[in-house]
Amino acid sequence: MGKSLNAEVDSKAWPKEGWSRVPFWVYTDPDLYQRELDLFFYGRSWNYVALECEIPEKGSFKRSWIGERQVVVVRGENDEVHIWENRCAHRGARLCWKNKGKEESFTCPYHQWNFALDGKLQGVPLKRGVLKKGGMPSDFDNANHGLTRLQVHIENGTIWASFHPAPPSFAEYSGPEVMAHIHRHFPGRKLKLLGYNRQLIPSNWKLYFENLKDPYHATLLHSFLITFGLWRADTQSESLPAVSGHSLMVSRNVGKKKTDVNADIARFKDALELHDADTVTPLSEFSDGQVVAITHFPSVVIHQQANTFGMRHIIPKGIDSFELAWTFFGYEDDSDEMTRLRVRHANLYGPAGYVAMEDGEVLAESQGGAHHADAYSAVLEMGGRDVQPQDHMVTEVLIRAFYKYYREAMGL
Ligand SMILES: [Fe+2]
Incomplete structure (x- = not known):
């Protein structure tokens, strides 16, 4: 594409093709990134922060993140869940320095201001001064100096928060479509925590959402999935865009089988066999036979693949990096055999997962390619140029639908 020397003058205009193009500056522009944080993470949205089973008892807490801001999720009196920002109401220091634990109350390490589980200020050392000197003014009221509390929503064992005082x-x-799938996965059965993984991926956070809106790559990049029948280009599937930037990607496990379709795909390795087939042999558990990835914008991807379930919490760390915090779980009433399979199948995911490993690599390389490329755009025409639901995998419709939403929300 021929460009004049002053191409940058208008290089931040969205390409005329609309949502079938994504200009690479959306992954590299620091001002845009700050607006994304304010609008999507700190605005009128709901962000995933924890599972209820992570904070089982009064005083149990988990430190979590919404965008770049730290919050603490605490179980208080009467089983209530409180979420407050991890910033002392006195001088702003973070007061909770642990990822998980159990406390009767929280004390800031700096000046020992003490806060109740619900974030209320309950103690100020030397409040009345010493030897009748110093201390707080007589009209200082603890009630006006609690921690910043967030709105809390609990949906069948999953905990969500909003910074906005009046979110939808x-x-x-x-x-409705995403809610139906949240209820399919979280029908009200108690959840059981199985473990964690964390990794730092050197790419823009949005690229991770796009990865889970991209069935096309899964049929090509992921040798393990396609070779052992956990994902195939010819599997019956659906790609369903939803409101607020969310989407559903539905497929089915089919078992290892060579077909006309996958025989042509370089990463289908027909000769490969596993000595222990457990890892690729799920026990059937959902009557619909579906395997579903819910991308719930902007904070989480909820995955089900084989018998592994996970919350993939997305925590931006600047324009060029995000942390991916994986929480693996099952149901409290699972059989021992099912729990064993859930843990076994968790080997597919995480930083060294049989499947997830290569996503981290391609996202890092995609970010590299996005730099110094303001005049260029990604092309998203697979499966057409529209944003309607599709019943196959050879499509980029979910990414197009996401950028339709993103542009409207950001005013781009
Ligand atoms: Fe992938």
Whole structure:
């Protein structure tokens, strides 16, 4: 594409093709990134922060993140869940320095201001001064100096938060299709925590959402999935865009089988066999036979593949980096055999997962390619140029639908 020397003058205009193009500056522009944080993470949205099973008892807490801001999720009196920002109401220091634990109350390490589980200020050392000198003014009221509390929503064992004082309802924000799938995965059965993984991926956070809106790459990049029948280009599937930037990607496990379709795909390795087939042999558990990835914008991807379930919490760390915090879980009433399979199948995911490993690599390389490329755009025409639901995998419709939403929300 021929460009004049002053191409940068208009290089931040969205390409005329609309949502079938994504200009690479959306992954590298620091001002845009700050607006994304303010609008999507700190605005009128609901962000995933924890599972209820992570904070089982009064005083149990988990430190979590919404965008770049730290919050603490605490179980208080009467089983209530409180979420407050991890910033002392006195001088702003973070007061909770642990990822998980159990406390009767929280004390800031700096000046020992003490806060109750719900974030209320309950103690100020030397409040009345010493030897009748110093101390707080007589009209200082603890009630006016609590921690910043967030709105809390609990949906069948999953905990969500909003910085906005009056967010839409969680159901409205999620939309009916996504809510139906959240209820399929979280029908009200108690959850059981199985473990964690964390990794730092050197790419823009949005590229991770796009990865889970991209069935096309899964049929090509992921040798393990396609070779052992966990994902195939010819599997019956659906790609369903939803409100607020969310989407559903539905497929089915089919078992290892060579077909006309996958025989042509370089990463289908027909000769490969596993000595222990457990890792690729799920026990059937959902009557619909579906394997579903819910991308719930902007904070989480909820995955089900084989018998592994996970919350993939997305925590931006600047324009060029994000942390991916994986929480693996099952149901409290699972059989021992099912729990064993859930843990076994978790080997597919995480930083060294049989499947997830290569996603981290390609996203890092995609970010590299996005730099110094303001005049260029990604092309998203697979499966057409529209944003309607599709019943196959050879499509980029979910990414197009996401950028339709993104542009409207950001005013681009
Ligand atoms: Fe992938």
